[in-house]
Amino acid sequence: MPQMNMVQAINDALRVAMRRDKRVVLLGEDVGKVGGVFRVTAGLFDEFGDARVIDTPLSEGGIIGAAVGMAMYGLVPIPEIQFADFIWPAYDQIVNELAKYRYRSGGEYPVSMVIRTPVGGGIRGGHYHSQHPEAHFVCVPGLKVVIPSNAYDAKGLLLSAIADPDPVLFFEPKRVYRAAKGEVPEGEYTVPLSSAAVVRAGDDVTVLAYGAMLYEALDASAKAQQQGVHCEVIDLRTLWPVDIDTILRSVEKTGRLVIVHEAPRTGGYGAELVSLVCEKAFYHLQAPPVRVTGFDTPFPYTLETEYMPLSHRILPAVLQVARA
Amino acid sequence: MPQMNMVQAINDALRVAMRRDKRVVLLGEDVGKVGGVFRVTAGLFDEFGDARVIDTPLSEGGIIGAAVGMAMYGLVPIPEIQFADFIWPAYDQIVNELAKYRYRSGGEYPVSMVIRTPVGGGIRGGHYHSQHPEAHFVCVPGLKVVIPSNAYDAKGLLLSAIADPDPVLFFEPKRVYRAAKGEVPEGEYTVPLSSAAVVRAGDDVTVLAYGAMLYEALDASAKAQQQGVHCEVIDLRTLWPVDIDTILRSVEKTGRLVIVHEAPRTGGYGAELVSLVCEKAFYHLQAPPVRVTGFDTPFPYTLETEYMPLSHRILPAVLQVARA
Amino acid sequence: MSSHQGAAGVQEPLEVFRVLRDDGTLDPEHDPGLTTEEVVEIYRGLVLTRTLDQRLTALQRQGRIGFHVGSLGEEAAILGSTYAMRDTDWIFPCYREFGSALMRGLSLQKFLDNMFGNANDTVKGRQMPDHYTCREKRWGSISSPVGTQITQAVGFAWAAKIDGKDIATLTYFGDGATSSPEFHSGMNFAGVFKVPTVFFCRNNGWAISVPTERQTASATFAQKADAYGVVGVRVDGNDLFAVIAATRQAVERAARGEGPTLIEALTYRMGGHSTSDDPLRYRGDEQLEPWAARDPIERVRHHLTRLGAWDDEREAACIADVDARFKQAVAVAEQTPPPPLESMFEDVYESPPWHLVEQREQLIQGPRAPKSH
């Protein structure tokens, strides 16, 4: 099986989807000739041409609005937002239009697409090239939110998302774009949406993580093990609708919960996870759930590694929860 | 003391602020000659003229972007977004600019303003005239989020917000714009931000509510009382930074928590409240916290009273939590 | 030749394209060449539209429906432009064009079902009145937010172009919507990619209480086309024939692969913004007078009367017919029950995920709201 990093795996998924289905089109800023500022769409312009791999004017609202219309027609648009930090000009089209289209039209106009966008910090991007905005989308009924942590899942989840009848935000953790290498099958395969993966088994503490922070959670869990604390680490993969069963199964076993995410703590996605677990497994909890997250500030530049919830901050949280 | 409804109280606060400080300007769609579609700015155009009560072109992004520039100059802009449902085209200016300006400029450019906007359902507005989007703003570092439930607080909180050095989202619960009547002092007074009000004392269950749903929480609490359950109802008034002390004091007493909000449950502000209480008062909790909220669908039209977390849905939740 | 000069070459910016003369005759140079039967048919649609507007406003005043947003005075702009589109073309509406939907084939009953938000409403009672949908007639979905349909109309037509199909879209919006980001992006994308979209701007003088001179400092809306390398035309929106001719030209241009056209239809909002609005707060009734004198329906009637194709008797019969159908449809709509509870959870996703299944059960098992409809 070929080795690929996440950029290559996503590129491969796009190629597979475009070869199989003429309706699939890509659009965005710099996705064409230059193949994306992260090279995720490299080579696709040459293979599929200007009508299907489209460099657009600089307007995220225009990109998503046009993609909505394309989807209504019957194409399968995969718009790219160059950095998640620049998705806000399209937020109206996403929240008020895309997410509500099927509902507001009584089912007459289902509108689905996959919005691809790189997220997260750790690339020295400061607060305009590091945001991790899942909380802003998980709270919007009608959207699905997906984030892979490795190359295999990236391709398999993206192919699932493209086939999905609902709009999907597909977040790409750019900190591990190149580092997350692994074996990736050629051709078609899928990783189902709304299915989390238990990536490390353990009985003491459940650690929920996703995207680039999964590796930090794993690193902290390995270190915790040396101190006798056995973590069960779950890669959520789909943030909404989340795989609640896998989470509950683990928490019912461990009774202890740590959640890791890069976004600021307040109003973050971690709060929803805490609440779900409290609602559904309260009496299993033996300690207060803990969120290890970015701080409630804009994402900084020089101090980014202090800002992010890296292994050195996860480990004490895990130990504290284990011993509470 | 004069009796006012919330519309009149807000109008009065604006007048007080504008009379005292020439730097205060209002801008928005239909805020001028016609005095706002809810008449909140009625009479201000006549008193303060076209340069300070400004009807703008139809662009929420333009309104907030221009207001940011005005604030940088030294004016005190109070932009109105006609319905919170239409705030999304301005979301980029709010999230990436307004909220981060002080931080990103190392403190050189503090930018403050009060963005007024009517929120919530119950006026037969369907999903484009009923949204209650606090979750989308509480998760953004740098913003403050305020929502009064009555006329007295509306004026006092608005005057505090206008004097505040940070950007404030001032949500006006339009369902009770006219119903929430009460005595409102003339002239200056303030209700401090980040201070919740215990509006009903009780030992059994803490109920957190705000805006229009406060009345539903109170109604349910009165009914619960008839069944021997004594609720402590807290009107949060400021959603962020929230008055955590008042919340904890109550939960530490009652050990039971019900949160009410109109917005969809998933990723809603209630999740943050559950998480904060779990983090800080876990061992006081005697039952799982419960969220009584709007459903995870776009806000419907015909079935809006079934959608909203009105008294009939709060009461069973309170009784369940009390008896758990 | 630059597009700037191109647009300017078509007409001077302040020139307004007219076909129907004051004496009821048509300028033969631009006459779109409709048969008298066709004009009568459209005329019936105009009368239907205006009559329904009046009846719906009355229903709202009686508290039987919650809201109505009407098109008084703008009927010719709306019906003429829809008429000019081919059946295979798609319409992306704003909220003020029920006349267009009915012309395309939305049934009066379905329209009324939406006004009452009942179980038969095409949008299942989820949206306000006047927010129906009619996909089978290639007619879009209505959103309250201003301007959002514009980029969507562009995306749709662009998709058809990519797919090699000769399909154009027409999108309606008001003068206020030209200030929206969607107008800017939609026009710009359409210009760059030569997308077959007709941008139909109903310049009715107002955005709720904000007059056009507060909306833009440009002398016309049509000239905004120039900023996007797009052809712009200004048409008398109260002249049915001019609207038809101009829209047809735009569709032909689209079909020839020459891309988009911006049409500014000069008309006037003769009523309030909606039933929630009281225009007397910001506008004197005397401002209506010049426009009343050029009423778009009267002008067609004059034209038809001159041809001997219409008279008072036919007018009365036409209105009586509308009234009868309306009464019947209202009666049915009012008796139709509200959408079932569980419908609230449908169509959020193609199929409800676990959390919606849970919430649906909670709602159904739980107590009913006291004021439930």
Place this chain on the structure above:
Amino acid sequence: MSSHQGAAGVQEPLEVFRVLRDDGTLDPEHDPGLTTEEVVEIYRGLVLTRTLDQRLTALQRQGRIGFHVGSLGEEAAILGSTYAMRDTDWIFPCYREFGSALMRGLSLQKFLDNMFGNANDTVKGRQMPDHYTCREKRWGSISSPVGTQITQAVGFAWAAKIDGKDIATLTYFGDGATSSPEFHSGMNFAGVFKVPTVFFCRNNGWAISVPTERQTASATFAQKADAYGVVGVRVDGNDLFAVIAATRQAVERAARGEGPTLIEALTYRMGGHSTSDDPLRYRGDEQLEPWAARDPIERVRHHLTRLGAWDDEREAACIADVDARFKQAVAVAEQTPPPPLESMFEDVYESPPWHLVEQREQLIQGPRAPKSH
């Protein structure tokens, strides 16, 4: 006269305003009338800007700074326009105008402190390199998102107008930014309210890899002004004198209460978009040739040499001076420690609320990140 005609009256849309002739002389009709000393002073700024660009790119290649976004080829457009503004006017920058900030008085040291994100950085190490701030010189705050400064510049100037002060703003942005919603709203608001803002569009041919013909179908960017009832002018952006003259006219217009001007400066991005970009992927080097032949700095040098006010010796001394100052500033910046941990929690609000106090303590008490700077 309609604004359309007004704008057209100033110049034909495709005409480009030029002052500096190929032979190094100035068109006397439009000569902005600078003294030779003034021109020399600006020329030194141009050399400073270009030299720093080269040195910063080298630093980035050495891994000593993380990023740089340069202005190679656009120096005259940037410095000329800033020079033309009055000291009391405010600049709302994009990310490519460090030459403007230095001209206004940002110290080289502060600039380098920002490039290294150290404790003395005006933005406290919170933003990427090239995202400094300089309020004391009436120079704004840099945001990476494209276009957001445009409406803000309008709001600022509008506020000054409301306050009765004669203050204008100038805002920089690229050709790509004209597609943003902020350009649309900013131009529109400025037109409607006659706001004294100069919209300075650096048309450098590219938005990263997207060429101008993919950005708009309009023949020029200047003509977009017309859509807003605003005056638009097109100037040779590689002609320092033309840029100064056109910008001065815009400021004078603003001061007379006549509102905004859109200036399109025709120039070319001679480097990559930033140090992260490899332009060879989408652009041949031969495309640079015609622009290299009209290099904006060479042209001024030619002009000065002709006047006997500049020569190779002075050039070498000027660059040596820049290099010495640069070396010194880099040395200081590189030795300056990173911002203190607690600074991360300052300036989110005027004073930290309880949750930030808590989080600050958690961070300070907790373990340090392994790769902390």
